[in-house]
Each structure stands twice: as structure tokens, then as C-alpha cells.
Amino acid sequence: MPDLTTIEDIQTVVDAFYDGMADDPVLGRFFADVDMEAHKPKLYAFWASVVFQTGTYRGRPFDAHLRLGPLEARHFERWLTRFAATVDAHFTGEAAERMKQKARQIAVIFQVKLGIPESDLIVDPSSP
Numbered sequence: 001m002p003d004l005t006t007i008e009d010i011q012t013v014v015d016a017f018y019d020g021m022a023d024d025p026v027l028g029r030f031f032a033d034v035d036m037e038a039h040k041p042k043l044y045a046f047w048a049s050v051v052f053q054t055g056t057y058r059g060r061p062f063d064a065h066l067r068l069g070p071l072e073a074r075h076f077e078r079w080l081t082r083f084a085a086t087v088d089a090h091f092t093g094e095a096a097e098r099m100k101q102k103a104r105q106i107a108v109i110f111q112v113k114l115g116i117p118e119s120d121l122i123v124d125p126s127s128p
Helices: 007-018 036-052 061-066 073-090 094-113
Strands: none
Touching: 007 036, 007 073, 036 094, 061 094, 073 094
């Protein structure tokens, strides 16, 4: 499998990840009222900035997640598991690993900011 190298690759991951998200038994309620087609350009810019350091994203992603409430460690665990599986289904390599690593780092930061107890933090759902 190829590595992530283009913005189109980022779009592939984002599109595949969010496809059917509203039906996810753990996360679906957070996406039920989201117009994903309108939201995806922000997600493309965010992940392109994270993975390729394009600087195209402008915003404060934590603020949007704060309004979702209440988020728990299990929500982050499901998100990370689904995200890693999506990346792995399409790409392999340094950039793909960087994308998954950055997702884990962001998840930890969000959990800490949300006050999720340290004992409950989801750092890497693939670890025992």
C-alpha cells in the first residue's frame, strides 16, 4: 500500500472515516446533525496541516468538541480505533503513522482539557 503523499490522500482518509459515522453506535449521536459535506473541507485542511504542515487550517478544533458534551474516554477510544483502522485500510508508511500518532496526541490533549481522569485517558487503544 502507498503512503499518504497528497491532499487527495487526506481526503480519502477523511471521507472513508466519516462515511457512515452517524450510524456508529458509540459516536453516531455526535454526528447526527452535522452536515458532513459542508464540514469536510475544514477536516481536509486540518489534517493536511497536521500531516503535511501546509498551514491551511485556521481554527480552534477543541472549542467545537467542547460544545459536543459530555465526551468520555470511551468516545475517544472508539474514535481512535476507527481512525487507525481507516488509515491502515488505505495507507502505510511514515506519513500514515504520523497521522495516527498525531490523532492520539490530539485525543490525549482533548481528554486532559475536558477533565477526563488520568486513569481513564486513552493514549493508544491498540495497546493492552
